Amino acid sequence: MVRGDLAVFPFLSVMQMFLTSGRAGRLIVEHIRGGQLWLERGEIVHAEAGRLRGEHALQCMASLDGGIFTFEVGQEPPNRTLALRRDMALRRLLDDSEGWTALSRTFPDWNQRLRFSAKWNDAQPVTRAQYRVLSLVGDSQNIRMLLERSPDAPRVTLETLRPFLMAGLIELG
Structure with missing residues (x-):
């Protein structure tokens, strides 16, 4: 298990680390905009944020600028709502996070x-x-x-x- 604070380790950096490592497991982020992501061999395969699933949950989590994260190795996804390989996943998260800048202030x-x-x-x-x-x-x-x-x-x-x-x-x- 790996734990950290997204105020210290930005969400995109954390995602880059886990996707590049190729580890399989579940990333949990405790925050009002948080949720859970399941990774397998450098790919995001499922996302949940409250009642949101898949793309909408991933987009919500891209807004994160804080929270405590925990990565649990070997956790199987309950569903498969995404199939985003490392480069595509990071590009999507980067684009989404930039789109959240003004909305997060508002x-x-x-x-x-x-x-x-x-x-x-x-x-x-x-x-x-x-x-x-x-x-x-x-x-x-x-x-x-x-x-x-x-x-x-x-x-x-x-x-x-x-x-x-x-x-x-x-x-x-």
């Missing part, structure tokens, strides 16, 4: 709840995709749960909500 704490502000009114024009995401705002206990309930990828969901938050139509509370 939505820093996924334990917070989003709610409609007093500026919101029912005549507010929205697209069908925006409506689908906005309909989750009142029903979710926090941002993490909202992302788990959304049919869209986590980044797409937060990118949809971001202009409404910046305009003061929804707020963190």
Whole structure:
């Protein structure tokens, strides 16, 4: 078992180390945006983050900038939702992590709840995709749960909500 702190060892560096080593096992990250990744011979074969699985879970974990990680050698995946070899996996994680930069500043704490502000009114024009995401705002206990309930990828969901938050139509509370 290997343990460490992602504030000291960045997530991408940790992933590079484990993928390059070719070890098989489960990487667990304890954090509000954390989850679990299963690796086999330099390949990511499965990801889970809360109720998210596969691509959406991996994208969520790419946002990590902290947390405690544990790598358990020899743990078998419960499922196979991904087939990303080392170079492709690292490229995907790098691209996703760069895409999270602005969103992480806008939505820093996924334990917070989003709610409609007093500026919101029912005549507010929205697209069908925006409506689908906005309909989750009142029903979710926090941002993490909202992302788990959304049919869209986590980044797409937060990118949809971001202009409404910046305009003061929804707020963190």
